Amino acid sequence: MSIKVAVVTGSNKGIGFAIVRGLCKRYKGVVYLTSRDVERGEKAVADLKKEGLSPKFHQLDITDNKSVEIFSSYIKASYGGIDIMVNNAAIAFKRNATESVAVQAEKTLFVNYFSTLSTCEQLFPLLRDGARVVNISSSCGHLTNIPSENLRQRLQDPSLTVSELSNLMREYVEAAKLGTQAAEWGNSSYVVSKVGLTALTKIQQRMLNDRDIKVNAVHPGYVDTDMSSHKGPLKIDEGAEAPLFLALDAPDSVRGEFIWYNKKIVSWDGEIPEEKY
Template structure:
């Protein structure tokens, strides 16, 4: 996909990125976007960017007070956004959120699955909280998405799902060919993805995860993103030609709390690219793609 310069009428940024930008504004205040895990970091920056561009944005956060403070800080800048508490690791919280959304909005256009956790320091690797990481980063995003799918508008502009992922979640990080083969199946199913996740959690329980060829860096986080990327592909295939675009985006080494403030670029810079991907013109909009970094390129594999 060719890189294009941004239309200054719709995107103004100091970022040097010049990628994948709509030349015609197709969205409006009636365009509804949900961003999860958005009280800080990339999620917060993405809410801010979408609100600046004139969409109606719903900021969700697990912690009510932090979410409300985030909303208040945006309101002070003249950017009113909606807020509802959402813990994607809790099915009852997802159910309450979806019920609230249905009561307040006619349809959904954009979902950004940004909420995610890691319990590793930047140079450490443990799997002590593997179940929580998998439940939040993979199963949480999956359950929320499945719960919201019936509410997507399916308009000619196409509904959009963007899963915030990581290059750690690519198949090249898996060294065990038998495990790798599960996700390489051309007829990959959700059941196979869950089998892959189940094998990892079992190896954690058995204490064999280090010797079985799982990713070596932030292992539980990497496996959760491998599963999320695989789910992106399965979902994109399911809805291909039916008005929903599903892609993954790795923002790269970004300065957030997850990286203890380290990184090569800011959350605002990453969010600018995320917004550009989300707001591609319908005729330019792909599906089943994986973008990386501030000048995104498409990865052909998971």
């Protein structure tokens, strides 16, 4: 019988770290904490081992195709497949960032959308039937954050393809470079990247339906992490609860959905629920 495998990207700190901790406590399989920085990743694993948990570490930088290729080959040779994949790695520029809108747009979309997509394209062939994929989105990933009705309709088109979605994301980056993005896309590259990730989730689910693979996006809540400049009221373990629900506990009928931190399914194009956290 094959060993079950869970992989969490960008998990040496924050919500990703807490997801690894939660999986180690409950998952009957091997859990991989991954990080682009080997030293930080190994320290995170050592910290969890002090708690009596047993994650494994492997270097993984989602922005580096070679790194993803090495990781993919290692998992395939060692285990033959993946059963849980949590796409957590992401970046966010601070509000007072000095980089231009154009630079912020290019870098944010490169990591949060394009690098997540390329990592999925390399690792999805390893997903075993019945696997679960959790894409860490955000309340920013709600479709109503996009001002243009035309864009909203295109993004939720049930026949939208990955290449069409990627072209839309490129259109945003080009608009940001020209300074014309605000009217249609709004002023946040992070919003666009997470809307793109949520749209990608729905496409991925359609592509994997016939293999009983569940792909869902989740807003983990406003969590006290480096990314939120430690302004979020939730602790990282609270931020991990909804992602862990999707990875371990959600009914098989939950697929291609957008889940809120309270584990409730949210209409992607409906009203944004009142945000307590």
